[in-house]
Each structure stands twice: as structure tokens, then as C-alpha cells.
Amino acid sequence: MKDIGAAARRLAPTLDRLVSVHQLRLLTAVIERGGFSRAASALGLSQPAISHQLKALSGTIGTPVLEIIGRRVQLTQAGELLYEHAKRILAEFEAAGSALDELRGLQRGRLRVAGDTTVGIYVLPDLLGAFRHAHPSIEVHLGVDNRQGLYERLVAGEVDFVVSGRRWEDPSIALVVRPFLANELIAIASPRHPLAGRDHVTLADLAAEPFIVREPGSGTRETAEEALRAAGLSIRPVMELASNGAIKRAVAQDLGVSILSRYATALELQIGHLAELSVEGFPLRRQWHLVYARDKRLGPVDEAFLRFVDDGRWKETIGHPITTD
Missing domain, CATH: 3.40.190.10 (Periplasmic binding protein-like II)
Known part of the structure; x- marks a missing residue:
């Protein structure tokens, strides 16, 4: 028992490097097909090739995995232990192969x-x-x-x-x-806003209005500020909101003007809750x-x-x- 325990300690950390999946597949084939010749026929290999691999497997683990009694091939006690693990290992490899096939065929995956x-x-x-x-x-x-x-x-x-x-x-x-x-950025206001009824609004007119803006780090805010800065102007924020929806509601309540994407304002413009201002140089095309x-x-x-x-x-x-x- 002492020697067996020592062998187990030597094998446990290194077995994956000493035993190949191919050897495990041959072992299960011999047992499940009922002998070397049937396994060789099923796998398209020669019987001596299979015998050589399984002898090498026995040598690796230090004890025979098969024994032949009469004309029957049987597992030894060590072979039974290895066979049970081999079936699970091969099943996992088969499952991995199926999963990879599904991934390549877009039958599974994550985006x-x-x-x-x-x-x-x-x-x-x-x-x-x-x-x-x-x-x-x-x-x-x-x-x-x-x-x-x-x-x-x-x-x-x-x-x-x-x-x-x-x-x-x-x-x-x-x-x-x-x-x-x-992406087009447009200037918006309440339909009741004085600028909403004008055919032409200058950038200076727009910049003079109280602005409702997105939070720092917002690309929309940075683009709007750069456009006005290029004309020597700056906006006057009175509210800073992290939501397009909140900005639209604030603008609709006459709390200020803003610059948002046309995609974000399409419905409100359509139903008349907001008005697009005719500002020179707008829309900003990004x-x-x-x-x-x-x-x-x-x-x-x-x-x-x-x-x-x-x-x-x-x-x-x-x-x-x-x-x-």
C-alpha cells in the first residue's frame, strides 16, 4: 500500500503530460468494440499499432490496463479506473468539438x-x-x-x-x-420659444440662450461646445443632465435650448413637443x-x-x- 501511494503521488501531477487522448480513445474502443481487431477495423488502424499504444500506456502508469483471459480482453483494476475517467474525458472533448462546430456555424456564441x-x-x-x-x-x-x-x-x-x-x-x-x-446634431427648443419661429438663427443668438447640456465626457456635449468655440462663442449651461430624455423634457418645458442628435429627437419633433431651430451652420454633421x-x-x-x-x-x-x- 505504501508503494501504491507513492506511485499515485508521482502520477497525479503529471498524468496529463504522460497519457494522450489518443491512447484513451484506443482503450475505450478496445473495450467497447470487444477486442483489438474490431477496434482496429472501426478506427482504421492496424491491430499492432493499437497494441503498441496500449502497452505504452501500461508502461506509463506502471501497471497493465488490459489482460487477456482465454480469448477475451478485460480491464485490470487499474484499467477499470482509467476507463471510467477516459469515458468522461472523451465525452468532454466531443462536447467541446460540438460546441466549436456550433460556434463556427453561428448556432451559439455571444456578442x-x-x-x-x-x-x-x-x-x-x-x-x-x-x-x-x-x-x-x-x-x-x-x-x-x-x-x-x-x-x-x-x-x-x-x-x-x-x-x-x-x-x-x-x-x-x-x-x-x-x-x-x-449622425446629425440639431439645435432644439420648445415650439413656444421665440427662436422657434425664426427662419434664420445666428450662432450668437443660439449661444446667448440658456443651455441644457449633457454631462462631462459626453461626445454630444463636446461636439456642440467645439462648434461654438470655433466661432468664438461659448454656451451658458443652466442644467446638466445625463439623459437625452431628461434634456428633451426640460427643453419642452421652456427651461432652455439644447443640441442633440436627430435620431434622439425624431418623435418629439414629429408630434410637436420640440422644434428644430434654423441655426446657421446646422445641422452639425458627424x-x-x-x-x-x-x-x-x-x-x-x-x-x-x-x-x-x-x-x-x-x-x-x-x-x-x-x-x-
């Missing part, structure tokens, strides 16, 4: 996408809904964050792709940046980008998603007003 607060609410649900309709077995996750939050998620590897309107300066990881969708880590190894689901985005037919389904937020 993690995050977008900024505008594209994540008004565009990506339609895109991902269309993608999942085409690939119903894919598990889809959508996150919504501001520009800085998207960058942090991407660097941390929490998402596969992000969609953002503005690029990041000096990112800590190499990025692939692809054009995604055009571009959303699809971004992912350059070192990311693209799997079948990732590649299918990129092909789906590039195909572009999903764009026909977006931008139709459904509900206010």
Missing part, C-alpha cells in the same frame, strides 16, 4: 456591444435586433455609456465592440476604427464609429457581425420613431 448614450438607445437596439433575427442562437448584450465609459469598457475587455461618435486621443491600446453611421481592439482575435460571431454591419441593409430599419424616453 457584446456598447454604444454612447444616443446611438446605444436610438440605433443599436434596431441593429442588434436585426442581427439576432438573422442569427437567433447568438446571445446579444448591449451596454450604454458615455464616451469615457465606452473607452474604459473596451480597454478592460468587457465588450467586443463599441460605437462612439468621437475618437479617443492617445489610447492605451491599438484600436481599429471603422465608419459606422452618419460620424459614429465602430471600434474594437486591434489585437482582438475575431471569432465567427465577431466576423458575422462585421459583415452584417458592412452589408448596410439594417440602416433601413433605424430612425423610425417608436416612443419617447
